[in-house]
Amino acid sequence: MVTISDVARRAGVGEGTVSRVLNDSPKVSPATRGKVLEAIDALDYRPSALARGLSTGRFSTIGVVIPFFTHASAFERLRGVAAALHDAPYDLVLFNVESPIHRAEQFASLTGRAGTDGLLVMSLPPPATELARLVARDVPVVLVDARGDGVPTVLIDDVEGGRIATRHLVELGHRRIAFIGDDPDNALGFTSSTHRERGYREVLAEAGEPDRPELVRHGAHDRAVASRLADELLALPERPTAVFAASDVQATGVLEAARRAGLEVPRDLSVVGFDDIELSEYLGLTTVHQRLYDSGELGMRLLLDALADGTPPAPVVHDLPLRLVERRTTCPVGGARPGPTARRRRATKGASTT
Amino acid sequence: MVTISDVARRAGVGEGTVSRVLNDSPKVSPATRGKVLEAIDALDYRPSALARGLSTGRFSTIGVVIPFFTHASAFERLRGVAAALHDAPYDLVLFNVESPIHRAEQFASLTGRAGTDGLLVMSLPPPATELARLVARDVPVVLVDARGDGVPTVLIDDVEGGRIATRHLVELGHRRIAFIGDDPDNALGFTSSTHRERGYREVLAEAGEPDRPELVRHGAHDRAVASRLADELLALPERPTAVFAASDVQATGVLEAARRAGLEVPRDLSVVGFDDIELSEYLGLTTVHQRLYDSGELGMRLLLDALADGTPPAPVVHDLPLRLVERRTTCPVGGARPGPTARRRRATKGASTT
DNA sequence: TTGAAAGCGTTACCAC
DNA sequence: GTGGTAACGCTTTCAA
Secondary structure (H helix, E strand, C coil), X not given: CCCHHHHHXXXXXXXXXXXXXXXXXXXXXXXXXXXXXXXXXXXXXXXXXXXXXXXXXXXXXXXXXXXXXXXXXXXXXXXXXXXXXXXXXCEEEEEEECCCCCHHHHHHHHHHXXXXXXXXXXXXXXXXXXXXXXXXXXXXXXXXXXXXXXXXXXXXXXXXXXXXXXXXXHHCCCCCEEEEEECCCCCCCCCHHHHHHHHHHHHHHHCCCCCCHHHEEEECCCHHHHXXXXXXXXXXXXXXXXXXXXXXXXXXXXXXXXXXXXXXXXXXXXXXXXXXXXXXXXXXXXXXXXXXXXXXXXXXXXXXXXXXXXXXXXXXXXXXXXXXXXXXXXXXXHHCCCCCCHHHHHHHHHHHCC | CCCHHHHHHHHCCCHHXXXXXXXXXXXXXXXXXXXXXXXXXXXXXXXXXXXXXXXXXXXXXXXXXXXXXXXXXXXXXXXXXXHHCCCCCCEEEEEEECCCCCHHHHHHHHHHCCCCCEEEEECCCCCHHHXXXXXXXXXXXXXXXXXXCCCCEEEEXXXXXXXXXXXXXXXXXXXXXXXXXXXXXXXXXXXXXXXXXXXXXXXXXXXXCCXXXXXXXXXXXXXXXXXXXXXXXXXXXXXXXXXXXXXXXXXXXHHHHHHHXXXXXXXXXXXXXXXXXXXHHHHCCEEEEECHHHHHHHHXXXXXXXXXXXXXXXXXXXXXXXXXXXXXXXXXXXXXXXXXXXXXXXXXXXXXXX
């Protein structure tokens, strides 16, 4: 491996001078700069980012902590992140958290890496102690879809999202509304599903409905699992007329189950999801739209700004709006009054069969 | 920042001993190990991966070079990569190449980073000189969906894929078959589209069809662009009866254009794509299935094996199979003899309208 | 079994 | 402007 001292020797200059040329410091004469450049070229020298990092304490690297980045919603966020990062001078290190190892340890090892200039953490509430350590070390941190003290945060109001979805169903006359969401005590500590469930409960309570525990099911955030849970719901003596799934992925599982049960959506069963991933548009899924792409982009932009400023980022909480996107999987209870989109709705059935 | 010497001092031992404990070397007495561990704990010490890397020349990091990782097909590959990497002791550094800067330079800076133990390169033929340098440096490299000398490679036969798609259309009686693909001289150097186009040409020639340059269109790998190109094709005096798009993303654009033109797919226009991304199943798109997920998984596994062995990986070429997936966007020319899937086919139209 | 010290490849400070 | 040299935090001989 050819090092800076090889270059220095070959150019007949000192190491410091080579370094100055590399970082195009103003204080170097055109003549020497030429010699150095020539030597660099001749030797085909490449500076070691590692050594530079060790020396400067800066690494040209941003870490993104993202659980299950293979999930559609995480991926959407990542697209926004990539866009914001576009030609920023940072490499992207992806920490794909999937295993429910002790989160604290996991996180410790991440922050311990000491190789990232900034950290973007998604959907995973970082342990307070780790967060504190990072802040103490002046490593800017931005949270997306997770709460934490003292750092900028990009959030949505999941409770309100749950209310929006449920309210939609209630307004359509539904009362036996089921809920399918993540395990509340999932090892990774996701909370969005639980918050959405709270919104669901609130709206039902406001509508004067009693608690019906048998209509609420929890499982892993997974299409197949949700599908199985939906099977159970649909086999209930008193079947729900609508299902609110805590995510579009899970809603997709519900649609599958409905098909298996020979139910027509939305006539026999209304389904509302959450997220509005790309697929949902094609499926015609009614869902609560959240700005996944924007959340990633904004989060990364906040981080880059902080990095550029050199100042710790202001702990502002950015609240991204939600809105209901009404498509073709919800209709009034009983399938009455199909509404203006009836034709499309009818076509859906065949198409979602594949 | 607390360093190894802080720990050493506190534990009343030498730095070397602390290092040995850290790397659980066998040669350290339980007593001292205990003292060191205690000090580490008390000081909440975290080793710097950077310094370790500089010292050992190994970095616990794997680089993945992937152009447009936000594209559906790239993402599918990445899912496989993540799966294979699951709990391997490596961090994933993602190099998302999007800008058509000089590829060589780009690559140079990547390899120059000198911070990755291995490199997985996707869809981007690395410049031979850079490849050689990496091999010389004993950095294992695996190529997926790209060709290069002397390194393991995971490939598909794109030419054959083009043949499969086109043959399907020819067998359905189509003759005026259009092609939409990437610019052959795209700045990044992708070649798959061009190869697929070659297969297309071969089959047409075998069928005794003359070259019809007006039926072949090139543009950026993008749904909107493909859609515009399809507009042109569909406005031709002698409209094609079928379109083979070099990717599902582009095929989606064709479907849009058909809808705009008031054409019913497949009755008025057959469409075949390539890749079989997740969306295609929902769209009912007939396409050539390639094992995207598997390609990423296999590529990463080859890399990890090489890393584990310490030996340069054997330059084996793994050829992943292709197969036609017939769905609901192709039928015999003229829409005759709709075949067994007719009912579904009819439903398609409404569903793809959103 | 352990401590001391020489690297690893840069940068940054201090003289000249 | 430029060269020399101490860091940066760790691993790895080499002696003891």
